[in-house]
Amino acid sequence: MLTVLLSSPRVAPGLLTGQAWAALRAADRVLAGSSEHPLIPALAAADVMAVVVDLPSSDAAAVAAFLSSAAADASVVWLAPPGSDADPALLGSLSVPYQVLTGSHDLPGAHLLDLVSIMDTLRVSCPWDREQTHSSLLRYLLEEAYEAAEAIEAGDPAALREEIGDVMFQAFFHARIAAERPAAAGGFTIDDVADTLAAKLVRRHPHVFGSVTVTSAADVNANWEEIKKAERAAKAAAAGSSGSATGEVTAPSVLDGVPFGQPALSLAAQLQRRAQRAGIAVSVVSDRLAGDGAGGGPGPGATDLTGEPVLTGERAGDALMALVARVREAGLDPELELRAAARRFADSVREREASVGSVAE
Numbered sequence: 001m002l003t004v005l006l007s008s009p010r011v012a013p014g015l016l017t018g019q020a021w022a023a024l025r026a027a028d029r030v031l032a033g034s035s036e037h038p039l040i041p042a043l044a045a046a047d048v049m050a051v052v053v054d055l056p057s058s059d060a061a062a063v064a065a066f067l068s069s070a071a072a073d074a075s076v077v078w079l080a081p082p083g084s085d086a087d088p089a090l091l092g093s094l095s096v097p098y099q100v101l102t103g104s105h106d107l108p109g110a111h112l113l114d115l116v117s118i119m120d121t122l123r124v125s126c127p128w129d130r131e132q133t134h135s136s137l138l139r140y141l142l143e144e145a146y147e148a149a150e151a152i153e154a155g156d157p158a159a160l161r162e163e164i165g166d167v168m169f170q171a172f173f174h175a176r177i178a179a180e181r182p183a184a185a186g187g188f189t190i191d192d193v194a195d196t197l198a199a200k201l202v203r204r205h206p207h208v209f210g211s212v213t214v215t216s217a218a219d220v221n222a223n224w225e226e227i228k229k230a231e232r233a234a235k236a237a238a239a240g241s242s243g244s245a246t247g248e249v250t251a252p253s254v255l256d257g258v259p260f261g262q263p264a265l266s267l268a269a270q271l272q273r274r275a276q277r278a279g280i281a282v283s284v285v286s287d288r289l290a291g292d293g294a295g296g297g298p299g300p301g302a303t304d305l306t307g308e309p310v311l312t313g314e315r316a317g318d319a320l321m322a323l324v325a326r327v328r329e330a331g332l333d334p335e336l337e338l339r340a341a342a343r344r345f346a347d348s349v350r351e352r353e354a355s356v357g358s359v360a361e
Contacts, residue, residue, distance in 0.1 A: 002071035002078060002098040003027070004091070007039055009082040010113045011104040014042030020103030024048050028074040033063070037079050050079060064093030071096045116190060119172045134174060141170045203227065225277060232256045253350055254278040260346075264338035265320075271342055275349050 003023050007016070016024075016039075024030060024043065030050040032040060040050045055063050070076050080086070086100045122129040148163035172190060181187030204227050206212035207220060214220050229252075236252040254274045260267060272282045311319075327334045 002067055002076050002094065002096050004078050004080055004086060004098060004100045006080050006084065006086065006100065006102045007082050008104045008106050008110070009038065010106050010110040013038040014045070016103040017101075017105075020101055021046075023101060024077055026075060027077040029070060030077045030079065031067070031070065032079040033081065038082055039079055060087055060089035061093050064090050064095075068093075068095040071098075115168070115172050119169075119176045123176050129173075132173065132177065134177060137170065137173060137177075141167075141174075144170055228257075253353055254280075255346055255349060258346075260343070264335050264342060268338055268342045268345070271345055271349070275345075278349075278353075280349055280352055 005020060005023070007013075025048060030043065030048060032050045032052050033055050035052045037050070037052075040052075043050055053066065055066055067076065067078055091098065091100070124130070144163065144166040148160065148167050151157075151159035151163045171193070175188065175190040175193050178187050179189045202209045204224060206227075207214040207223065212223060214223065232252040235256070254277065255271065258267070258270055258274060262270070275282050324334045327337060
């Protein structure tokens, strides 16, 4: 009887199923095709000695003939190369009864270990990868995120699978670069990234991992905002305790954490959302947008109680396009002008926060 034992290279050697250990201990012979097989030391520590046989691994017929002969009158376990599946060519050439036994199984996410190993190799062995820095990779991080967004908008799951992988690669690349610095200089590893994210997810979901009770998504959002508010206050306190050149402690703001490097339109939208959550009024010049007919305005259609066209997604997009056209015709850059307006808006929100002497998100 021949047992073909499959194992995962992502699981610590020796962490095998009870069925696998039973087959190994009951076997007359345990055979492996390479002395580098990671199971060999673990088996030896358990007094299960594997014999390495010199066989051309690419020649399935030759391996099958040898195993068939070895298992003709004995119980044999063949240690398949780690990470390999049962080879149909090998199994089809066997002349003895056999079973395929999976000795170790990957947990969900285990294949990320392959990325860690590949990233280490690229950083050392590829001239281009060796030269990269956080700054040089910045544009790729943004490009890959936009390409993933495009795949989502296109409804293309195959493309999304690939693009998410490209975004993930950027995260692994940045973590690998950071790992080259000592922790005291801001260095961190991919495990540090995972630990930080896991802690944040648990902390921000007390209704899942804690004792908080919620009855709706609105409750979840309310808890989320309170937790983030507390996090910002804690960060501000930590920054103050670490000291500054002036000795001042900057009060936390509802806008803390907003990335001002994002595109101007998404920046403006995020700033307005933050301000609204804090109860700060946001002026929306809807009459200008709705009344602008130049270059693709809203056009005729349903109106609201004030007589203005109902602002649908299509009308909003057309109005924004029309406004971009007007700004360009005036010789201005829409992106830069909106970014400047967003910063002025942010300044006014912070002034309002300072005037009331309290912060709410």
